[in-house]
Amino acid sequence: MDRSSSSKSRDASIPPGVGSSPVHLEGHLDLTAGQATDRGLRAANEDCMGLRIPEGPTRTLKGVAAVIADGVSSAEAGREAAEVCVQSFLSDYYGTPDSWTVKHSAQVVLTALNRWLYAKSHGTHEAHRGYVSTFSAVVFKSRTAHLFHVGDTRIHRLRGDRIELLTRDHSTRISDRDCYLARAMGMDAHLEVDYQEIEILPGDCFISTTDGIHDWIGTEEIAETVQEGLASGQPFEEICAAVAGRAKRAGSDDNLTCQLVRIDAVEPAETDELVRALTRLPFPPPLTVGDRIDGYRIERELHASPRSQIHLVVDEETAQRFVMKTPSVNFEDDPAYIERFVMESWIGRRIDHPAVVRIVDGPRPPRFLYHLMEEVEGETLGEWRAARETVEIRDVVELVEQIAGGLRAFERMEMVHQDLKPDNVLVDREGRARILDFGSCWVAGIHEIAVSIERDVALGTASYSAPETRWGETAGVRSDLFSLGTLAYELLTGQLPYGEAIESCRAPKDFERLEYVPSHHWNPMIPIWIDGALRKAVSLRAGRRYETFSEFIYDLKNPNPRFLRGENRPWIERNPTRFWRIVAAVLLVLELGTLWLWLG
Structure with missing residues (x-):
């Protein structure tokens, strides 16, 4: 057996205090893990495996990672590719912002890693060497296992007496023993990784294997070997070695690698503990x-x-x-x-x-x-607007562009501000906008962590918040775009795009009664194309808003031909809700008239 390990300990490579987090988020995610690999009948072992089990804040915010890779034997640099996949993922994943979700963090790392492997195999002096490897990883965070998979390595879950294959092979079989990979790390410039989230329970065992094992013994044999080892109290690395040994005795002529992770406890901090x-x-x-x-x-x-x-x-x-x-x-x-x-x-x-x-x-x-x-010397955006009887459109657009730049900084960290309003923006002595107050922010990575207290659902200020936030949802950038569009509208007109009625809206049906008031109704100096940009930004349906802040800012500064049609647009485009209400009413009248004639 070439390499094996088992661990319930902390990650000694992470110094205390680095990446500190709010201590109240630290629940209990306890696990035992082990791994083993054997080159088998091959001259070299092209498999690679790795575990990272940090303690404290890092475990809370980033989780525990188990990775397995199998360098493609037909590629000369398969072994190096597998090692790079495992080592780089375990290093770079934990270097991503702790506000990012597991999915986003891993996909950013894997995309960069795939590009590097592909570049090494194409267009360099090493192009004759193929840097290609399969890859499977499980990241355990809070109550969820996040699976990332490409190639024909496999991840199984053993729950009680039932074993389930969680991944599918990206390969094409041409005979009983021969198959070709359809997807792998470094194989193509574009990487498509299978991803799924699975709820974890105490006692769950996750078993990862390379094809040197699962091509020679079935899932039931893998489960039987693991269960026997657990029942007899064997160290986890010995259980993994036993799985590899069983496949070897079955005739495997490939490298054999097995990883085993058992969830021992998973629960958020108790309420009393959290409050303390x-x-x-x-x-x-x-x-x-x-x-x-x-x-x-x-x-x-x-x-x-x-x-x-x-x-x-x-x-x-x-x-x-x-x-x-x-x-x-x-x-x-x-x-x-x-x-x-x-x-x-x-x-x-x-x-x-x-x-x-x-x-x-x-x-x-x-x-x-x-x-x-x-300290920022200046005034709030509300005070800035109140001090001016009229404002220049270009001044408003400049301020809105600066605010959009700040919101992009939140977006890059997978955060949504959720409470953008005039009182939460300062204008300093040089006329620069500064966003403040982060008490209502939604943080994607924190949202993944279960807590034992009930959090408020509707945050932010009703007049400026996107409709979906009222029932605890977020549309990411598009939610903050609604607030930014409302802010821009108010700076230009002194009014709200849907009037004061929006403050009393709570459910989706309440918002259906709202009607957008064109900004040039209040300020005739506003061009139709700017009103078109504002209308799109504050759409009550998130899917109809801009996808990015840049698109909104561009349309505020450059006439969009689509908006130049203005009020000449078909009524169904200008006010679809009212259009379909009237159509429904007309159809109802016609139906009643037809019924009356028929009965008469």
């Missing part, structure tokens, strides 16, 4: 000008609401000025509120863009719950 973690730091006492907290002196109050207070503070040691945001004591017993407040600083530290206000770390560990922001 969230309330580790107490709420600050009520603060007034001149008060001191953690070495900061309160200079003045900038904003106060029932949910939070914002003060300008000065560090008494360095004389540096910061903006301090503190939670409201009204929510001391609300875990969902405290979680959002904690997450706000976590999110802010991961966004670095000129159009986003920076969250900063203070020089001393905090003794109370608050966070510090850079």
Whole structure:
């Protein structure tokens, strides 16, 4: 047997403190894993395998990864390709942002890896050597197993006495023993990876094998060998070696590799445990000008609401000025509120863009719950608009373009701001827009982690939030696009695109009664093509909005021929809801008339 290993331990390669996360998210994902490989009758072993079992925040945010690869024997560099696949995935996956989903993180890594392998095999001095390998990986995060697969390696799940093959071979068989791969890493410039999510339960066993095993023994034989080993308490690497040995005795003439991962426990942190973690730091006492907290002196109050207070503070040691945001004591017993407040600083530290206000770390560990922001001298976007009787369209478009740039920074981190409104955008002394307040942000990677508290569904401000957010859904970029379009409309007209009625809408049927008011109804100086861009951005149906911020900004700056038709468009395009209502009403009248004539 060439290599084997078993592990329940932490990943020693990750130093403590790196990639720290909110401790309240840390639940219990315990597992035991082992692996073994044998070159069999071959002169060299072209299989490769790898496990990464981190502890603490990294396990919570990125999960545990098990990877297996089989270098294609007909490719001269198959062995190197398999090793690169395993080693690079286990390294690069954990280097992706912890706000990304498992799927997005893995696909970015695999796409880059495939391009590198393909380039090595085509158009370089090593083009005569084929860098081609199969690849299968399982990432366990919270309550879910995320499977990534290309080629003819396999992943099975053993639950109780039932074993199930979770992957399908990407190969074409031409005889009992001969088949050709249709898909593999490095085979084609375009990579298509099978992906699926599977709920995991305690006791589940995930078994990954190369074709040197599953081409020679069936799934039931694999399950039988694993069950016997588990029942006798064998170390996991010995169980994997036993599976390989059984295939070898069955006549396998290929490399043989097996991985085994058993889920021992999977559950989010208990509610009491979670609340203790969230309330580790107490709420600050009520603060007034001149008060001191953690070495900061309160200079003045900038904003106060029932949910939070914002003060300008000065560090008494360095004389540096910061903006301090503190939670409201009204929510001391609300875990969902405290979680959002904690997450706000976590999110802010991961966004670095000129159009986003920076969250900063203070020089001393905090003794109370608050966070510090850079000081931005200026006014809110609402104050900026109120101070002007009229605004130039080009000035509004410039500000909207800057805000869109900041929202792209959230998009790159797989985040949705969800509370874009005039009070959450600052305009500094140089006229530059800065987004603030991340308390309503939706983070894709965090959304994958199960928690034991009930989170608020509808966040954000009703007048500016996309309809789908009212019932707890998000359309990603398109949700923030609705808010940005509403903001642009209001800056240009002083009104909301659907009026005040949107604030009372809760269910999908409520939004069907809303009607868009053309922006040039309020401001005749707005060109029809700009109104067309605004109308599309604030469409009540997410699928009809722009797909990207760039498209919206381009149409605000360049006349779109489609919008130049303006009111000459067919009525069904301008107001499809009203059109079909009237059609339905006419048909109903005709049906009733026909019925009356027939009865008469």
